[in-house]
Amino acid sequence: MKFDPDDAEVPEPVRRKHALAETRQVLAEASRAFSPWSCPSTAECCQLGKTGRPPWLWPTEWTLLLERLKRDLRPLPAVRADGGCPFLDPAGLRCTVYEDRPFGCRTFFCHRVKGPSAQPTFETNDLLHQLEGANLEWQEDAEPRPLPQWHAAALDPARG
Numbered sequence: 809m810k811f812d813p814d815d816a817e818v819p820e821p822v823r824r825k826h827a828l829a830e831t832r833q834v835l836a837e838a839s840r841a842f843s844p845w846s847c848p849s850t851a852e853c854c855q856l857g858k859t860g861r862p863p864w865l866w867p868t869e870w871t872l873l874l875e876r877l878k879r880d881l882r883p884l885p886a887v888r889a890d891g892g893c894p895f896l897d898p899a900g901l902r903c904t905v906y907e908d909r910p911f912g913c914r915t916f917f918c919h920r921v922k923g924p925s926a927q928p929t930f931e932t933n934d935l936l937h938q939l940e941g942a943n944l945e946w947q948e949d950a951e952p953r954p955l956p957q958w959h960a961a962a963l964d965p966a967r968g
């Protein structure tokens with residue numbers, strides 16, 4: 809279902825629910841599109857301080873991570889001393905929100921990846937547009953931010 813962006817009649821909770829449902833669908837599609845590729849799961853790409861390439865998340869992606877923590881009765885994880893993603897397990901080897909990981913984590917390519925030579929560029933772009941659209945239908949000023957920025961703002965709401 810698509811909303812008319814000018815339709816102020818659609819209540820915010822309905823917009824939110826729809827945006828989250830669409831985001832889940834986009835994430836599932838991204839995983840399907842990238843299923844022919846695999847990697848040895850070393851979690852090197854999750855060492856965000858070292859790679860300098862954090863995933864950028866739309867609000868719905870961050871919200872899904874918060875909902876995951878809520879379901880698991882887990883608090884927001886602390887900042888890691890090694891600069892790794894805060895959602896890594898204590899050993900820094902495994903994602904603790906894997907099923908709900910953001911788009912960027914599902915589509916990241918590094919030198920260790922194995923699979924077909926051609927990447928699904930067009931499908932990735934289409935899915936990104938869909939993700940953007942879902943967010944803008946929820947919040948007209950929505951924009952993506954790096955994961956550490958969302959995390960810092962959640963730890964200290966004063967930083968917004």
Ligand code: SF4
Binds near residue numbers: 893
């Ligand atoms: S959310 Fe998970 S997959 Fe993505 S960077 Fe963090 S630990 Fe890695």
